[in-house]
Amino acid sequence: MNDTELITLLRSGDRGAYTEIYRRYKGILLIHAYKKLGDFEEAKDIVQETFSFLWKDRDEIPDTKNLAGFLYTVVRNKILNYIEHKKVESKYASSFIQFIADENHLTDFLIREKELVALIDKEINALPEKMKEVFVLSRKGNLSHKEIADKLNISVFTVKNHIKSALKTLRPKFELLIMVSILLNLY
Template sequence: MTGMNSKEQEIVNAIRNREKSVFESLYKEYYRPLFAVAFRYVRYAPAAEEIVHDVFLMIWKKADQINIQYTIKSYLYKAVVNSSLNFIKKEKNENEKQAAYMKINTTNGLENDETERQEALLTSVENAIDILPPKCREVMYLSRFGKMKQQEIADQMQISVKTVKNHLTYGFHKIREHLENQNPQLWLAAFILFEYLRH
């Protein structure tokens, strides 16, 4: 729980003790924004609802094992992003199985290609963020997936706004460097994705 403030630590302890009132409070507070994050990835409301529900269910079942650093909010966002990516991969595998038993026309083929490109981009961005230093990674998640303002991030992490800006600048630089090493076009697509996630 390195870097967490006392209030966050109290909440995490309550989760680990499976205090129902605290858990319900978190669910009510974060359900809508987490649903919005999941929906941006999967583009299907029932699936987004299931993803968020499953994340909270996982936390409840493994309450004594959870490892939260810095903030609960960023932990939840990361869990939802990862679950959304897993959902996309699972859907792709199911589609491939179905395709083996049916004739696919050219249009469907193009749609599958686009889905694969989107999945590859999301995975590449996720991998790029994961290689960042812990605090920088935290800031990136809160900024882009949590849609928090720089002052809000500074207050949440108990750091200065200037430090937040430095983390964002460094984070984007390293992500760009990582993606361009894979494919120069990936960074442009990732930049568009980041801008989209801000709104």
Template sequence: MTDQDTELIEGICRKDKRSFELLYKGYYKKLYILAFQYVRQPEMAEELVNDVFLKLWNDAEQLNIRQSLSSYLSRCVINTALNTIKKENRKAFHQEKFLSGYEESEMENDEAQMLENKLIRLEKALDSLPPQCKKVIMMSKFDKCKQQEIADALNISVKTVKSHLTNGYEKIRVMLSKEQVLFFFLFLLFAVELRLLHLNIVL
């Protein structure tokens, strides 16, 4: 440690503003360049160096520097820069995670709303069918009943069952768009008993 460093440190320990000004003017540029090499942002580098000087002044009475002043200040800047980078990375991670979760949530809500709208249209289309036709379609697609089983259960002919299915699908096709027709058949293929209760259909 040089004599000049010793004098500056002793002056700062006494809270001598002149000593602090000399220290600031003598090392600021070097420390700024060092900080910028780490954070790569001018404003952040400037703020970082000022924080180091401020901490040095606030802790002046507890200073215990045994190395050169240049090495001490450089180490303070590097440590502060690394901590700043960690905080920024952590903040960026949480922001990205939050935004990702928000976007996923928005997408899920939109998809749920679209699904609900399609189900409502499907219910209306089914409700528009004659009761017997509606019952035949539900037994065929939801209960996976064969045409003969439907005919026996409803006491009608297989030909009548086929007629109900053909006419029912045609009416639904007219009422729904192409996209909704695709959804309708997928819905019929994968529907579950819970949905039957929701539709309030008694077979």
């Protein structure tokens, strides 16, 4: 039978015509799909989808004398859809990997920030008691020198001296901590 007769029988639901078309074109379509995809399993899936489409939509098959050309076109379109789908999958996978990398970086940053704050608090707690109290009220409590002096019943001059001495003690230690933190963030 020629292709035109096979299509006519196929449209009427003739399973024998379908089997003949499958037998006649499966091999060459498989080779064609494999050459385009480079993956034998994917090529088999494309050809299987093509023949499923052929049976399911047999009423919609256009009149053609070139069944091979029609089938090649269906396979080509399915390959293009497959490639486009793979591009979308790849884009989402890359996006997900980037999200995970960013999330890990953020988590790492937050952990290091917490460790740095703990080290700074440790250095502040090592100050003499009155100096520490004045420094904490100034830097963490955001109180003015006058407000601290009033609160602790000491002179503004004493407050200034405590803060000056605390900064003189802490500055070299903080600089070292910041340098170490920067170096750790580089790696």
